[in-house]
Amino acid sequence: MAPVTTAPTAGDRLRELCATTAARLTDPALRERVRQVRARLDAPLQIAVAGAVSSGKSTLVNALLGLPVAPVDAGECTRVVTQYEYGPDDGRVDVECDNGHTTTTRLLPGHRLPSDLGVPIETVRRIRVQLASDTLRAITVVDTPGMNTVTVENEQAARRMIFGTDQDDDRAQALIYVLRYVQAFDDTTLAEFRGLTEACGMTCVNTLAVLSQIDRRGDEEDPWPTARRLAARAYTDLRASVFDVVPVIGLLAETAGTGALGPAELDGLAQLAELDEADLEFLLLDLDDLADSPDSPLTPEVAHSLVRHLHRYGLRTAVTASPQGSEAIRRTLLENSGFGAAARSGTVAGGIAHFARRADQLKALSAITQLRRISRAPAFGNDLATLDALADELDETKPIAAGLSGLRVFAAVEAVARGQLVLTDEMHDELLRLARSDDPAEQLGVPAAEVPEAARRATERWRARAMIERGRIGGQRARDVLGVLEDLAFPRAEPAPPPPAPPLAATPVNAEAVRRLLASPLVPAEDREALSRLLAGADGAAQVGAPGASAQEVAGYAAAWSTRFRSLSQFLTFTMDRRAAESVSDSYAQLAFAVQEGSPHVG
Numbered sequence: 001m002a003p004v005t006t007a008p009t010a011g012d013r014l015r016e017l018c019a020t021t022a023a024r025l026t027d028p029a030l031r032e033r034v035r036q037v038r039a040r041l042d043a044p045l046q047i048a049v050a051g052a053v054s055s056g057k058s059t060l061v062n063a064l065l066g067l068p069v070a071p072v073d074a075g076e077c078t079r080v081v082t083q084y085e086y087g088p089d090d091g092r093v094d095v096e097c098d099n100g101h102t103t104t105t106r107l108l109p110g111h112r113l114p115s116d117l118g119v120p121i122e123t124v125r126r127i128r129v130q131l132a133s134d135t136l137r138a139i140t141v142v143d144t145p146g147m148n149t150v151t152v153e154n155e156q157a158a159r160r161m162i163f164g165t166d167q168d169d170d171r172a173q174a175l176i177y178v179l180r181y182v183q184a185f186d187d188t189t190l191a192e193f194r195g196l197t198e199a200c201g202m203t204c205v206n207t208l209a210v211l212s213q214i215d216r217r218g219d220e221e222d223p224w225p226t227a228r229r230l231a232a233r234a235y236t237d238l239r240a241s242v243f244d245v246v247p248v249i250g251l252l253a254e255t256a257g258t259g260a261l262g263p264a265e266l267d268g269l270a271q272l273a274e275l276d277e278a279d280l281e282f283l284l285l286d287l288d289d290l291a292d293s294p295d296s297p298l299t300p301e302v303a304h305s306l307v308r309h310l311h312r313y314g315l316r317t318a319v320t321a322s323p324q325g326s327e328a329i330r331r332t333l334l335e336n337s338g339f340g341a342a343a344r345s346g347t348v349a350g351g352i353a354h355f356a357r358r359a360d361q362l363k364a365l366s367a368i369t370q371l372r373r374i375s376r377a378p379a380f381g382n383d384l385a386t387l388d389a390l391a392d393e394l395d396e397t398k399p400i401a402a403g404l405s406g407l408r409v410f411a412a413v414e415a416v417a418r419g420q421l422v423l424t425d426e427m428h429d430e431l432l433r434l435a436r437s438d439d440p441a442e443q444l445g446v447p448a449a450e451v452p453e454a455a456r457r458a459t460e461r462w463r464a465r466a467m468i469e470r471g472r473i474g475g476q477r478a479r480d481v482l483g484v485l486e487d488l489a490f491p492r493a494e495p496a497p498p499p500p501a502p503p504l505a506a507t508p509v510n511a512e513a514v515r516r517l518l519a520s521p522l523v524p525a526e527d528r529e530a531l532s533r534l535l536a537g538a539d540g541a542a543q544v545g546a547p548g549a550s551a552q553e554v555a556g557y558a559a560a561w562s563t564r565f566r567s568l569s570q571f572l573t574f575t576m577d578r579r580a581a582e583s584v585s586d587s588y589a590q591l592a593f594a595v596q597e598g599s600p601h602v603g
């Protein structure tokens, strides 16, 4: 059986390209840069969490990791880029300084980052924390310091803000941008946001916007209906820069995910649950009352802890679930946090799963950007030719860049944002639906059974668009989308397994000739075995000693045996023996011939 081979992915091709390029380069610095690109292709996808000061970035990181590791609220570490990555040495903290030195320390008990890192905080470039967490096997999470303004003077400043470094090669491959719950975005905020993401090499392919702290707004009992509406509106504004806008109450996800409520807090919740509903509402009106009011059943410590971990909406939610026990509280909080699950699109977890599913492609995309930059670096002698060859391999028309076909839809969304592809509203909506989901039914907005027909109808619109814009970037992007729709309309059928070939009929054999040779002392043992098989074999394959072999293989064996007995005939002394050997040779030849003709004869 031939081994199953799959076509090399863009990532495979890039690994190979990095290896050959590094091997050819003589400048050690360039070689090292190429090696770094290669190393990042093999490492988990790096996702940075960025946004304004106090927007809830660290809270979200903790929720993601299920550990209270990122310092929330003040503390100096919050001004440093902190990378959480998978590693067996759980709790190891490497503090990388600007001068190139690295010191090592450890997390405090309970997985908390120490506030004193042993070096002056202003000299720290980045902190790397190792955790033996399954979540981190697929992704590396980078918590970044808050930005007071998203205005960026230049690309370098933006990268320094988000990634703590202005080195070109050292940036995240995907971005979660946390927006503190606001009414709406004004045009300036939008322009700044787009400017920032673009300056950091982020596009709607690899950026997710999170509308955070949605429980803080107003005094609605249930903040979710408004939050969903606002997220949808924000998506309309931001869709050229992000693949989705999802609302979340990070605080509740963190509290539930890190098991922050201890016995004292659970007791406190039970006490609040005993209160008359109106009294509870009154206490929750001003959260300070919970600690200070003589009507509060809680000690100030418990009250502070509950407010810190739940805030108002969370408190109400937890108190309601309290009679069902601590597991019910945890589950209810998680559900009402909107953090979601991998399978639920429109949630933080769904967005991260979206990144994780495309990790190889996103890493390849970022590697291509890095390698293109390297290919433009100053170089001398042979290195110049090597870098030229590198640039050539990364051309849009070559298999590497063309291989990122899964990102085709996103490229089209970007082209729309840039005004390179002009679409009707219907087609624009169609395109955005394709980009936002992985499920064909959701992508086309029809029941699963109607997918091929809906896709076929859509291909007509996109084919026309591709024709009209032929020769322009927009036309290329429209053709990309057409390709995606065609895959949905005409799913490539798995190649059907070939029907089992009928056994080849046995070739006629002169039995007397065979017996004669079997009796001859001049015929070697292995040839005698072949003769026995030829005589007894029920079909052609058995006759050549290869039961079950394909027709082609049988033909090969038969031809070889035919030659073998033809030459043997010349060494035999007796004429009768020679004739017998020739007859056997003819039988094998006939078998080989019958197979090649494709008309197995009947024996």
Ligand SMILES: Nc1nc2c(ncn2[C@@H]2O[C@H](COP(=O)(O)OP(=O)(O)OP(=O)(O)O)[C@@H](O)[C@H]2O)c(=O)[nH]1
Residues within 6 Å of the ligand: 052, 053, 054, 055, 056, 057, 058, 059, 060, 071, 072, 073, 074, 078, 079, 144, 145, 146, 147, 212, 213, 214, 215, 216, 248, 249, 250, 251, 252, 308, 310, 311, 312
């Ligand atoms: N009510 C409520 N409070 C939240 C939520 N998320 C975060 N917070 C609170 O907001 C404050 C800031 O949260 P952080 O996670 O430290 O925010 P950050 O963006 O990391 O802040 P910096 O790193 O200092 O820029 C903390 O007091 C959090 O408890 C939320 O979903 N709801």
Ligand SMILES: [Mg+2]
Residues within 6 Å of the ligand: 057, 058, 059, 071, 072, 073, 078, 143, 144, 145, 146
């Ligand atoms: Mg923070």
